[in-house]
Amino acid sequence: MVSSVFDSWIGAVRRYRLGVPAIFVGGGYVVALVVAAVSVLITGDIRILWRLMLIVEIDEALLSSPLSMADEGATWPKVIVLLATGGLWAWALWQSLRGPVVGRRPGANRSVRVLRGVLYTQVVCWLVYAAVPAWTWWAAVLEPLVMLAVTVAFHPVLKGTMGSSASLVLFAGVLSNVLIVAEKVSPTLGWRAAPTADSGDVILLTGLIWMIIILVAQWQDGRWRRATIGYGIASLIAPIVLLLAGIPLGFIPGLQNVYGEAVTLSASVLSMIWIARSAHDLADPHSRPAPPRPLLLPLSAQPGGLAMTARLTMAARLAACAAPIVPALVNLSDGHLLWITPHVPMKLVTRLAGDALSGLWWAFELAAGTGGVAVLVLIAANRETRRTFRVAMTALFLTATAGLTAVVATTALGLFLNRVPYGFFRTGYAPFGIDLDAFAGRGLGVEPAISPLWFTTACLASAALLWWARIMRITNPDHSGCR
Incomplete structure (x- = not known):
């Protein structure tokens, strides 16, 4: 034994x-x-x-x-x-x-x-x-x-x-x-x-x-x-x-x-x-990739299973629309209408981008800061076409990338301000036409607001939910979801 x-x-x-x-x-x-x-x-x-x-x-x-x-x-x-x-x-x-x-x-x-x-x-x-x-x-x-x-x-x-x-x-x-x-x-x-x-x-x-x-x-x-x-x-x-x-x-x-x-x-x-x-x-001898699967996952033929899937899909669509709005509501409750500008001096944006591009930036800021990307997600969830899906996903990724870029740029500016000798602030040193005296001793001199990274995370979560709702949607003769 x-x-x-x-x-x-x-x-x-x-x-x-x-x-x-x-x-x-x-x-x-x-x-x-x-x-x-x-x-x-x-x-x-x-x-x-x-x-x-x-x-x-x-x-x-x-x-x-x-x-x-x-x-x-x-x-x-x-x-x-x-x-x-x-x-x-x-x-x-x-x-x-x-x-x-x-x-x-x-x-x-x-x-x-x-x-x-x-x-x-x-x-x-x-x-x-x-x-x-x-x-x-x-x-x-x-x-x-x-x-x-x-x-x-x-x-x-x-x-x-x-x-x-x-x-x-x-x-x-x-x-x-x-x-x-x-x-x-x-x-x-x-x-x-x-x-x-x-x-x-x-x-x-x-x-x-x-x-x-x-x-x-x-x-x-x-x-x-x-x-x-x-x-x-x-x-x-x-x-x-x-x-x-x-x-x-x-x-x-x-x-x-x-x-x-x-x-x-x-x-x-x-x-x-x-x-x-x-x-x-x-490296397993029996390891083999599964055959390619269709975009739509197989659904149960039972009416109860279809109803449950329909409810989960609808919940995912609603959550995808709500996710970009949550950080915007937090910002609005604190009195911030925009998205990144509370963290970056607008003088810097105007100096680098010019007046025309600054206007476009303000429009983009207003749309993102008020949760405007949720409108595109809502349209994609409602119409369920490939075009609206791609437009919504592109907008979500662009917003997420912009939030990450803002944090990287702000961190780099903070590093610059941290490394510049303090005497520069006392002698009126002003790169890009910005008076750095206002920033000395208090970080970047901006009002506290929710981090752009929260917008990035919300957009990623919305994209994940929208993708999940798309692949799980119910298809039947009266539902043209593959357009």
């Missing part, structure tokens, strides 16, 4: 190209966990277990801080949480290092090979960062740069599956990772962050848009296993589920900080497993 179980286990390990070394690495990590747990319970020093589980160092300042819960010593709840997190890490090591299934690799074009390469590079970055917690700023920037390459590499591989949403996914993924890079390099390079950024929330929303559509495309493509997609879905919902499940644990002394770190790490580990398995599956 024992012999048969052992043979089955060996067969499962050898099923993968690097299964034997991967099981040794994962097994060694598990042994280290057990030894560390015993050491913690004997000595009461949680550092070594914290280091193995959460891949961070606890310095003396943190341990001695009266506000920290880490100085309360090792307790059974802490050890259990850290061991559970360590078990997830061990599983991630196995999933990442085992490689693809043994067998003849399917024929792959250049774009698939590039995607596999950048996916594996991303996994290597995460593993190296886990082993070495302290990095210089330029080394820490490599990880989001590699993720940016992953975003770009997914585009040609899944473009056929994603269809009209491919450009949306690429834009959202690139925007999210570029903002992450900017956040990492700004403090080190002495850049003054633009007061209009709100980049953290935008990173979260655009990254979520990218992840959801990529997972849907993987599901439809056929080259990725359902379990791989499941890890990607788990990385999105696990933090919410774990935080809700951990509410009762907040009453246990000293556990809140440890549990919070464990939840954060769990999401990252699940993402790493999804990335690694996505690369493995592309």
Whole structure:
């Protein structure tokens, strides 16, 4: 009995190209966990277990801080949480290092090979960062740069599956990772962050848009296993589920900080497993792309299913129309009629663009600042023709790009003002005919208003909903939706 179980286990390990070394690495990590747990319970020093589980160092300042819960010593709840997190890490090591299934690799074009390469590079970055917690700023920037390459590499591989949403996914993924890079390099390079950024929330929303559509495309493509997609879905919902499940644990002394770190790490580990398995599956001997699908998804023939789809499609259309209006209403409630101008001195626009173009800019500002693009979305949702759909999507992408450009330009101007010697302001230095004395000591001297990045995010969300409503619309003899 024992012999048969052992043979089955060996067969499962050898099923993968690097299964034997991967099981040794994962097994060694598990042994280290057990030894560390015993050491913690004997000595009461949680550092070594914290280091193995959460891949961070606890310095003396943190341990001695009266506000920290880490100085309360090792307790059974802490050890259990850290061991559970360590078990997830061990599983991630196995999933990442085992490689693809043994067998003849399917024929792959250049774009698939590039995607596999950048996916594996991303996994290597995460593993190296886990082993070495302290990095210089330029080394820490490599990880989001590699993720940016992953975003770009997914585009040609899944473009056929994603269809009209491919450009949306690429834009959202690139925007999210570029903002992450900017956040990492700004403090080190002495850049003054633009007061209009709100980049953290935008990173979260655009990254979520990218992840959801990529997972849907993987599901439809056929080259990725359902379990791989499941890890990607788990990385999105696990933090919410774990935080809700951990509410009762907040009453246990000293556990809140440890549990919070464990939840954060769990999401990252699940993402790493999804990335690694996505690369493995592309080299699976049975990996084959699914046949091309029609634009319209197959719908259930049951009347109840059709009615539900109709309601969901209508809800998506209404949400697509409402999304661009939300940031406009927030701006209007604060007394701002325009969109970008509250963040950029109009004198600069007039000086650079001239009076004629400035007038066009004001018209564009007024249309975007009052949610005018929602009108085009409404027309596209109502008429459902290819022409109106393309016009609405183009307007949404142009508005999203303009918002991003405004933030980049404002950040660059803030950097310029931060680097210009202060004496320039006192001596009447005025580039572009603008008196910079008005800006000295108070950023860009503009009134607070909602960030243009919120308009960018709202336009991306509207584009995603409009695309989803288009591919899910009901077709029948009385509905000409394919015009």
